[in-house]
Amino acid sequence: MSVEMPEQNPITAPEPTAETAAYWDAADEGRLVLKRCLGTGKAFHPPRKISPFTGRDDTDWIEAEGTGEVYALSVSTRQGAEHCIAYIALTEGPIILSALTRCDLSAAKIGQRVRVVFEPCANGRRVPMFTTVATD
Amino acid sequence: MKNKAFIVGAYEHPTRDASDIPLAQLHAEVAAGALADAGLSLADVDGYFCAGDVAGWDAPGCGPFSMVEYLGLNLRHLDTTESWGSAYINHVAHAVQAIEAGKCRVALITQAGRPRAERKSPAQMHSEQTQSAHEAQFELPYGPVVTNMYGMVAARHMYEHGTTPEQLAWIKVAASHHAQHNPNAVLPKVVTVEDVLNSPIAATPLHRLDCCIISDGGGALVVVHPDVARDLDRPKITPIGAGFTVKHLNGGYFDILASGGVKSGAEAFAQAGVTPQDIQYASIYDSFTITVLVQLENLGFCAPGQGGRFVAEGNLIAGVGRLPVNTDGGGLCSNHPGNRGGMTKLIEAVRQLRGEAHPAVQVPDCHLALAHGTGGQLGSRHGSATLVLERV
Numbered sequence: 105m106s107v108e109m110p111e112q113n114p115i116t117a118p119e120p121t122a123e124t125a126a127y128w129d130a131a132d133e134g135r136l137v138l139k140r141c142l143g144t145g146k147a148f149h150p151p152r153k154i155s156p157f158t159g160r161d162d163t164d165w166i167e168a169e170g171t172g173e174v175y176a177l178s179v180s181t182r183q184g185a186e187h188c189i190a191y192i193a194l195t196e197g198p199i200i201l202s203a204l205t206r207c208d209l210s211a212a213k214i215g216q217r218v219r220v221v222f223e224p225c226a227n228g229r230r231v232p233m234f235t236t237v238a239t240d
Numbered sequence: 241m242k243n244k245a246f247i248v249g250a251y252e253h254p255t256r257d258a259s260d261i262p263l264a265q266l267h268a269e270v271a272a273g274a275l276a277d278a279g280l281s282l283a284d285v286d287g288y289f290c291a292g293d294v295a296g297w298d299a300p301g302c303g304p305f306s307m308v309e310y311l312g313l314n315l316r317h318l319d320t321t322e323s324w325g326s327a328y329i330n331h332v333a334h335a336v337q338a339i340e341a342g343k344c345r346v347a348l349i350t351q352a353g354r355p356r357a358e359r360k361s362p363a364q365m366h367s368e369q370t371q372s373a374h375e376a377q378f379e380l381p382y383g384p385v386v387t388n389m390y391g392m393v394a395a396r397h398m399y400e401h402g403t404t405p406e407q408l409a410w411i412k413v414a415a416s417h418h419a420q421h422n423p424n425a426v427l428p429k430v431v432t433v434e435d436v437l438n439s440p441i442a443a444t445p446l447h448r449l450d451c452c453i454i455s456d457g458g459g460a461l462v463v464v465h466p467d468v469a470r471d472l473d474r475p476k477i478t479p480i481g482a483g484f485t486v487k488h489l490n491g492g493y494f495d496i497l498a499s500g501g502v503k504s505g506a507e508a509f510a511q512a513g514v515t516p517q518d519i520q521y522a523s524i525y526d527s528f529t530i531t532v533l534v535q536l537e538n539l540g541f542c543a544p545g546q547g548g549r550f551v552a553e554g555n556l557i558a559g560v561g562r563l564p565v566n567t568d569g570g571g572l573c574s575n576h577p578g579n580r581g582g583m584t585k586l587i588e589a590v591r592q593l594r595g596e597a598h599p600a601v602q603v604p605d606c607h608l609a610l611a612h613g614t615g616g617q618l619g620s621r622h623g624s625a626t627l628v629l630e631r632v
Contacts, residue, residue, distance in 0.1 A: 118377035128377075141491075148491030150378040156491040176399075176496055176619070178391030180443035182383070189388040189443075191496065198492020201620075203382040214399040231381045 114182065115225035126165055127151050131230045136168040136220045138196055147196040170220035171195045172234070179209050186210065192218060192234050205233040212236055241511060242480040243632065245336040245347075246469040249278030249462030250590040252568075252583075254424045256575060258354040258456035264295035264310050266352035266458050271311060274460035279472050280346060285462075287317035287344025289335055291327035293353045293458075293578045294320075307350075317344040323623030324615025325525060325580035326484070327351075328461070330625040332586065333482035335463040345465040352458025353578015360579075375489075386527075387443035387451065389619035394445050394530040396496050400545065403533070405445055407548035409436035411529035412449050412572050414556035419569025421598040426453045427573040436529075450529040452570075457577035459587050475594045481512025481628035488621040500624025501538035501612060509540070512628035514608060516540040519628075521592040521603045522563055523585035523611040526570040531618055532556075536565075539612060539626065558601040567592065567601035582613035582625065593631040607631040 120128045130137040138147040141155035142162040148155070155163050177190040188204040190212075204212050205223055217237045222230035251273030258266055267290075275281055288308060296306030304320050319334050321327060328351050335347035371377060397403045413433055419425035436449040469476060483504035488494075509515060516539060524539075526532045533547035541563060542550040555561035568574050568588040571581050589609040591597045609629045616622030 114383060116380045116383065118381055119371045120377060123374075124377060146491070146493075148493075150375045152374065176392035176396040178388040178395055178443045178445075180385070180388055180391070180441075187383065189382055189384045189392065191392060194492075199489075199494065200492055201379050201382060201384060214395060225381055233382075 113224065113226045115223060115231055117225045117227040117229060118231065123153050124151055128229060131222055131232055134222050134230070136170045136232050137165050138168045138194070138198065139163050140166045147198055149198040149200045166196070169195045172218055174212060174214050174216045174218060175199050176214060177204065177212060188212060190234065203233045205235055207236040241336055241482065242630065243466060243478050245339040245463050245465060245478065247332070247461055247477040247479070247590055247629070248464050248469055248472050248474040249274040249280065250459070250587045251277050252459040252575065252587045253352070253457040253577070255457050256424065256426050256455040257356055259357040261354070262295070263352060263354060264307060266354065267295060267307055267350045268311060270352055270458045270460035271348055271350050274348070274462045278462040278464070278474060280462060282311055282313060284346045285313055285348045286315055287319070287335065287338055287347040288313055288315055289319045289331040289347060289349040291320065291331070291351065292322040292324070293351060293580060317347075323484075323486075323625065325582045326613040326615035326623040326625040327580070328582040328586060329611055329613045329627050330484050330623070332461065332463060332479055332627055333484065333625070336479050336482070339463065339465050345468055347463040348460065349463070350458065350460045351578065351580060351583035353580060354456040355579050356454050356456045385443070386617060387446060389617045390528040390530055391443035391446045393496055393534060393619045397530065397534065397547070398445060400497065401548065403548035405437055405447070406433050407552045408450055408529040408533065409433040410552045410554065411526070411532045411556065412436050414551070414554060414561070415526065415566055415570045415572035417554075417557045418567045418601050419573035421600045422569045422574050425569040425574040426455050427569070446528060446530065452527050452572050452576045454579065455575050455577055457575055459577070459583040461583070461586060461590075476632045477590055477593050477629055478632055479627055480630045481508040481510070481514070483507030483511070483626045484624065486621065486623050496619055497534060497544070499534055499538050499614060499618055500622060501535045501614070501626065504624040504626040505539035505612065508626035508628050514628060518608055519563070519610045520606045521567065521589065521609040522565050523589045523609070524565050525581040525585060525613045526566055526572045527576070527581060527614070529572070531614065532565065534618060535612055535614070539610070558603060564601065564603055567597055580615065582615065585611045585613055586627070589629055593629060
């Protein structure tokens, strides 16, 4: 079952700052990026200039694989359509808040493999979401 | 902490629909109620504690001063620590500290809200989250409403521990058994596990009856110096242990089933010198059934993963189960003023310790109780406050 987007785009446009512009610029190009703390080597999210692990500003951007698995999810109905909020545990480590899209939402399960896709939001910018992938 | 200050006044507003009562007046009415209960007056108050629900909070350059002026208070101490529903439990601990430090002798804590009159559900309040919060741009595009954020906790608990919707439903059933004795409860009718499971899905796996009610109202407490308490003819209820923390997402490395209660509870029990097994009555924040289940585990009332078994078969019902919880009917059935739970949690704990709970739910010779609150969202960042109270 595929889920159609309601006619009026319900995805709130993000409001990037100087600290986060690179994340949204990458999303517009179909790439998922993460900030990495150079002191610990750990990727983190949401991105910020200062590492939440060390308090230092030695952080850089890395390309994420865009893969992971569902850590938690909850489906509700909005304006007649199913909507699935999910925490995704990325392959790089961090768990990020997102939504599932372009798959059977009521069949999605915790632990299921997912990959990133990019959906246009209210102002046309693209927002990273995830869709389930078949596992071998 | 023990015997450094005493809760001598407690009052819960009887209304659940404040369409005709403006917010400032609600605060004033609960203040008057708690002071009358204590045998004190506004003129005695020299310390005032309030959070973001106070009238005038959003007014630039005004904030809590508006409420202080409305009440006509003459203060030496003001504390506006905002941690949503957990704030008032935190305020009691702050009041004890302030009294012990000589900063005030009579501390007034008020809480009030009218989301029903203003037609503001928790979901709407969340969607009004300002983009000025750093993480908002990474969350608002996905439209996470509060039911989703708690639904994800429940889904993960079921995945990790095999917890069932029936077990969650028992928490609502227990609340309804208590609410039938509360003439002010919004939902005074006893419900069954089947009633909960037959109610529509709010956000998977939570049903509508897994959710708390939305109500107007509020409550207030008066905490005083031992010298003041000595002159008042009130039962002596003293805080003996307190804990507070902020749980957050830690850059994306977190356990959604470990709320701030893990830390705030351990700290409160350590300071009190008692264990969860010593507690005779517990007020546990109940925005949703899953909120109670996770916090019972996190506070140590049962082992991690055992919450489902612990709450089942009426184990939270006074006179039936091992641990009476939320004997006023809680936020699930009685009252959730301003979408904040902490104040009503404290007030029912005080009633139990005084022996003033409804006879049908009163814990015999209750002298040790706990109040625990979460402010914010269990599945995301939140403040967590725990207080252990003793009647001496």
